[in-house]
Amino acid sequence: MILPVLALVTVTFxxxxxxxxxxxxxxxxxxxxxxxxxxxxxxxEEGRTVIVRTFTPKPFELTGTSGKVRFRNLVIPVRxxxxxxxxxxxxPLTAPAATPYPRAPFIAIxxxxxxxxxxxxxxxxxxxxxLREAVxxxxxxxxxxxxxxxxxxxxxRPQRWAALADATRVFxxxxxxxxxxxxxxxxxxxxLADEERVVDEILRQGDAEKFSPWGAPPRNLLEMxxxxxxxxxxxxxxxxxxxxxxxxxxxxKDGR
Numbered sequence: 001m002i003l004p005v006l007a008l009v010t011v012t013f014x015x016x017x018x019x020x021x022x023x024x025x026x027x028x029x030x031x032x033x034x035x036x037x038x039x040x041x042x043x044x045e046e047g048r049t050v051i052v053r054t055f056t057p058k059p060f061e062l063t064g065t066s067g068k069v070r071f072r073n074l075v076i077p078v079r080x081x082x083x084x085x086x087x088x089x090x091x092p093l094t095a096p097a098a099t100p101y102p103r104a105p106f107i108a109i110x111x112x113x114x115x116x117x118x119x120x121x122x123x124x125x126x127x128x129x130x131l132r133e134a135v136x137x138x139x140x141x142x143x144x145x146x147x148x149x150x151x152x153x154x155x156x157r158p159q160r161w162a163a164l165a166d167a168t169r170v171f172x173x174x175x176x177x178x179x180x181x182x183x184x185x186x187x188x189x190x191x192l193a194d195e196e197r198v199v200d201e202i203l204r205q206g207d208a209e210k211f212s213p214w215g216a217p218p219r220n221l222l223e224m225x226x227x228x229x230x231x232x233x234x235x236x237x238x239x240x241x242x243x244x245x246x247x248x249x250x251x252x253k254d255g256r
Contacts, residue, residue, distance in 0.1 A: 009071045019081050020057045026050045026076075030067030037063070040076075054078055140174035141232045148225050161216045165206020168199055168228060198227040 012027045026032075028048045036042070039060040044051040054060055057080035063072040138146075147167040151160050169188075173181040178191050185203040192199055202224055209216035 009066045009069050009074075011066075011074065013076060017079060018076070019079050020055055021053065021081075022078075024052050024054075024076060026052065026062075028066045030069070032064060032066045034062060034064035037061075052076075057082075140171055144168075144171035145229060145232055148229055152222055152225050159209050160221055161202075161205040161209040161219075163206075164221065164225060164228065165203050168202050168206075168231075171231070172199065196231065198224065199231070202228060 010029050014025050015022060018024045023043060026049070028050070031047050032045070032050055034042055034045065034050055034052070037060075039056065040052045040054045040062070042050065042052055048066075052062075057078060059075050059077045061072070062074040062076060065071070144167055148164065151157065151164055151167075154160075157163065169181050172179040172188070179188055183191075185200075185207055188203065189200045201219075205216045205219060205224070208214075
């Protein structure tokens with residue numbers, strides 16, 4: 001709405017029908033400075049724009065200066081927010097809406113309780129299981145003796161020479177510190193004692209059966225196995241090598 005003041009000052013204000021408590025924006029044609037008044041409250045004043053507010057439900061007057069023009073009796077209409085013939089009785093109070101009861105914490109607690117119960121059941125069930133008796137480790141010499149006797153009894157077993165050579169390598173690695181299972185046949189043979197020369201023949205027979213296209217030369221395996229068992233008697237006076245009792249079967253590097 002546009003209000004002319006003495007045909008010299010023009011002002012536009014919004015909203016066009018302000019109510020009590022509304023922010024009323026007034027735009028002048030020139031920079032403006034309002035006089036203070038108890039009838040209204042100046043919220044902002046910058047250049048040509050002024051924002052005022054009142055809480056009295058009746059028109060109020062503005063006075064001040066716009067540019068070089070002094071104005072007064074600039075009336076701003078203000079309407080009441082009450083309905084006509086309002087009895088001024090407060091509206092009945094409405095009960096607050098009920099907030100839904102939180103379910104997430106109870107669900108989390110129930111899941112945690114279920115997990116704890118399952119954990120206790122698992123512990124109880126494991127505690128009732130009978131303990132397995134510890135199986136004593138088989139000494140290297142006994143393990144070698146069993147392997148050799150099994151080869152002697154099983155004539156249908158394939159690659160008996162290779163199996164005898166592998167058992168011999170594992171036995172030597174477990175009982176001789178200088179004959180590890182990582183050594184090749186050519187590295188083991190120079191380290192053998194005179195009474196261990198049967199190992200040379202067994203290892204070479206095993207290598208030939210593994211890698212030679214013609215297989216192992218014909219030899220008496222039972223006789224060689226009996227000679228290999230004699231190594232156990234000599235090993236009874238030796239201490240097993242720690243960490244070598246479970247040595248793996250040897251695979252030569254150069255096929256020898």
